[in-house]
Amino acid sequence: MDYSFQWNWVGLQNYAQMLSDPIAGKVFNNTLLYVFSTLTFFNVGAALVISLITVHIPERVGQGYRALWLLPRITPSTVYALLWLWAVRQDPTALFNWILGFFGMEPVNWLHKHPWPIVILVNGFVGASFGMIIFTAALKSIPADYIRAARVDGASTFQIIRHIELPLIKWPLMFVTAYQTLSLLTSYEYILLVTNGGPGYYTTEVWALYSYHLAFAQYGGIVKFGYGAALATVLVILGLVLSIVYWRVFRLKELMIEPKIEV
């Protein structure tokens, strides 16, 4: 279906078009890069590091630090994106270039020169808060006796983290990984606001954004609901497949079953 809003049955034509779409391959690779990087460095990685640090420092400081990390999440997305655009603009007074200035370096057009790191940072700062809350809650629910016993046995903080805390938060870790993978696959809001898929030739265009652009947002008002929907369907299928993979690999079934003993 296009802007004529005529429901014409075209069979699998839209899917066949996808195979010959010269842009689809590039957009798919972009999506993999975006999901993997944001997930690894922020939505799971940074979230875990923040949680571990903030539960091992004085409670008040830890709470304050975590509250700061929630700010991007509770800021309206357009305001948040604008703040980033101001911070990375080419002017020497913009935050990033102001810092470079201390080292005597020339101002950089960050969005043009390094679009991917910026896209990952923008999304990561928002995405880390979810995992941070889950991991912190999980870490805090570890009985204090385990930690005390380890300390009495002479374990260092690193050893406590490595041998006690991480194994005990394995389920939340796997759940957040699975959940955030699916969430990132379909997200495009901040990319739309910050780079709109650019600069250049589909540089940061991800699958969900490509689907949105084709279906709703083209200059001449051309809308490709049919093709856009077919692209979005691919995400649904990919999400289902990944869910099954995660279910099997992470053995999430064990997380869901009744506990073998009553706690």
Next chain:
Amino acid sequence: MRRKGASKPVTVLVALIVGVLIGAVIGYALSPKAPVTTTVTAPSGDLEKLKAENEQLKAKVEELTKKLASAGEGEITIKIWTIGPDPPSEYRLKNFQIAAEMLNKWLAALGSKVRIKIDGQFFVRPVEWGEYKNKFYLAYKSGKAPDIYLTGHEDVGFLAANGYIIPLDDYIKEYWDVVYYDVIPTLWEAVKYQGKIWAVPQDTEARPIYFRKDVLKKLGWSDEEIAQLPEKVKRGEFTLKDLLEVAKEAVDKGLVERGILHRVKEGYDYFQFYLAYGGRLWDAESGKMVFTKSAWRKTLQWFHDAVWKYKVISPTQFSGDWDKDFHGPFTQGKALFLSGGTWHKGEWVSKGLLTNEEFNENIGYMLHPAGEPGKKPVTLSHPLIYTITKQAQERGVADVAFLLITLVTDPHLNANHAVQSSHLAILYSEISDSRYKKEPFLADVAYMLDYTTFIPNHPKWGDYSRIVFNVLRGVESGDLTPDQAFNELLNGIKGLGSDAVIIED
């Protein structure tokens, strides 16, 4: 202390009164005297013509009044959607409000108790064309379409083919002698689809290349050379390559920060460079769009060279901001050339970026130069049009809607729009409108219409345009070499199908 405090306000008051009196006396002495009232007699031919048109219009209103009598008392609301997106184009809607006021006075004079009310919207940036059109399609499908819908002429084909709008041939025949005989004939071609007329032209424009005269002077050009530049372009003696050379010289000498500016978002302007290299957009015989390989190769190379060899276009121009990367640098004299539209002059003046005097003194304008010797200079026009939706007909208000369109297709009202927004006249009589004539810019650019091309009225034109835009964005950013860009472009265009595009060498 009290005495001192009380005397201060009195002194100030006395000083104020004395000041006002002195000011009034000076003002009286200096103010220009009111002009002596003279009776101006219109040429008898024009007067007769005007009388005849008014008589016909009156007859139409009377006829409509009789039809409306069945509606009894009350208001007929006509829903109208228009867009700038440049704010100075507000008369696209305002004129309807003026026309409705006029029509209501006539209805009152004729004893009708029906009144016309305008429920209008004028969309401006950040709403762009794509969003505006999508709003229309969705509103239409939910049964809430406007009765009158302003859009670009290139939409006529699919709006008509998909039953969004009604043909206007009968109406136009009926009102031909009132005003439509006066419409510049080429504009009718832009609103035809399958032999029928589906819309009424609202405006048209040309897309010049603006240049800074002050910068050229600093480059050592004489006043005469500067004045001759548009003529040289017209004769094909100044080409796109010369444009790069001059821009580079200005940048190298530090006279400007940027050599050439073009729009920062998607649009149709870029096709002018392709046309300048001899490319064709439309094959009238087959009704298909055209992709001329040689012209696209040269166009992509030109954009690549402009950014990476001559360094006169910024590689970030396409991710720029309208104010910071387009209007601002040019009006502040920090850029030498700007590929824009006639309406930008209106925008600069209304935004206060330039006064009319500054514009006349420092800014020149010319066609987009020929790509190479032997080719022709070009511009591109994109007439906007008023359509009447099928839902207006279903609601029984198509007659009133058309009468309103007829009333705004008036030399005086359309000149309101043309002068304020720097668009070009659609009526012959508008060209002789006193305000239009006072605007030398509009008269100066009128010749450009002899070099213009319309955007193809093809349902897949938007796809063609999108593929071109994305590829050009890739060339300027350095993501694609001209060869890679050409292959991407060709593949994309091939995907539109041979029933839509003719690919020629």
